[in-house]
Amino acid sequence: MNHLIVSFLVALFAPNVLALASSELAMKSRGIILYNQHKAISAIPLLVIAAKAGDHEAQYYLAESLRAKSRFMTPEAKYWYEAAALQDNLYAMIQLGRNGNDFCEASHECEKSVKQPVEWLNQAKKLAQQKADNGDAESMYLMYEITLEHSWLERAANAGDVHAQYWMAVGYKQGDGFFLPWNRAKEVEKWFKLSAENGNPRSMMEYAAMLFEKGDIAGFRHWNEQAAMAGYAESVYGYGSYLAHEPDTYGFAYNPVKGYSLVSSLVVLDGGGGMQENVEYKLPLISAKMTPSQISAAEELTKSWDLTHPPLSSLKN
Structure with missing residues (x-):
């Protein structure tokens, strides 16, 4: 056409x-x-x-x-x-x-x-520049995507774009920029924390890992739960597994009904991303420790969870 x-x-x-x-x-x-x-x-x-x-x-x-x-x-x-x-x-x-x-x-x-492709990129750059100059944080991040200029990533992160904040942290974690070692760690934590607080589940998991390394196990558990509540599949799988004590690694209170419910909810992600294999492996381990009535309760809980939480997603940023 x-x-x-x-x-x-x-x-x-x-x-x-x-x-x-x-x-x-x-x-x-x-x-x-x-x-x-x-x-x-x-x-x-x-x-x-x-x-x-x-x-x-x-x-x-x-x-x-x-x-x-x-x-x-x-x-x-x-x-x-x-x-x-x-x-x-x-x-x-x-x-x-x-x-x-x-x-x-x-x-x-x-x-x-x-x-032509270059014309589309030039038009995107022009439009994104206009919006960015008016303070639109998302457009600042798109300017980074178009130009790969770090200054745009930094501007977007400072303006509150959650994806820019995540990639700022990832970049610094991988060695971008010039910092004293202890200052680099602070910058990485700063940006993961900001991105987590703004709702990015991948940042929540990264920040949780940093808290765990510092001995803040309660903080680790909190951000695992928050990432699961946001509907990020990997986090839902981990949180459900921890609640069912499969494995019991981080001191989550044993709740096999909720754990089974969370892991079983992931069966909808059978279109790709590798989650189906994880679910097929984990569910039998959890259900082996449960009664039929507990499994029925878990299935009902899954229905209510689906109605009150964001849709599950297995895509990354």
């Missing part, structure tokens, strides 16, 4: 974006959840409704799902990236800018691009 048709469809559907029906919004949200659970194939039919209605976020995630399904850029994925990019979706622009040498282009299966 050529760029004139893409432009026409965006112009046709864009005015309806805010008029999505509640059912369409629900399908879009469900589609994004499935994408984050490595279930691209299941996400596609849910996302396509809002994407066709002109929702640029749905268009972007539909393109991501299509590309994940095929493991390379396809004509259909490129079409939806371009539809989103034409509505100033920065993430779509960046993907188009980074996929100039993809199989789609090399095999000549895609229609001629609306813009």
Whole structure:
């Protein structure tokens, strides 16, 4: 599908974006959840409704799902990236800018691009720069993604972007910057702590590990629980295992019902990411120490947990 048709469809559907029906919004949200659970194939039919209605976020995630399904850029994925990019979706622009040498282009299966990759990156940079100059922390982080200039990462982290704070900590942990040894450790802890407090579950786990190394076992347990509450699959698996004492390593109070419930909730992540194998290994170990009534109670707890906590996700930043 050529760029004139893409432009026409965006112009046709864009005015309806805010008029999505509640059912369409629900399908879009469900589609994004499935994408984050490595279930691209299941996400596609849910996302396509809002994407066709002109929702640029749905268009972007539909393109991501299509590309994940095929493991390379396809004509259909490129079409939806371009539809989103034409509505100033920065993430779509960046993907188009980074996929100039993809199989789609090399095999000549895609229609001629609306813009060349470098043009998409330049447009993304211009738009992100404008938003960043107005104080938007996320756009500051995207400027780092586009330019790889550390100053943008630092600005985004100081402005409160949770991903920038995480990557600041990771960079310093890996040796970036110049610090005295004791000051480096302080900077790493500072950024992981800030990112954890702002809701990043991977930072919660990193910060928990640092607290454990300092002998703060209660702090370690607290941040493990918080990461699980945020829906991060690895944390849910660890927290559930610790509660069921499989293993009993960090002094968590024994609660096999909650532990079984948490680990069993991860069966929904059967689309990828390797979690299914972990669950299949761990659940029999936990259930072997439980009565049938306890297992039934755990299954009921899983239902209520799903209703009161963020959707499980196995994707990383």
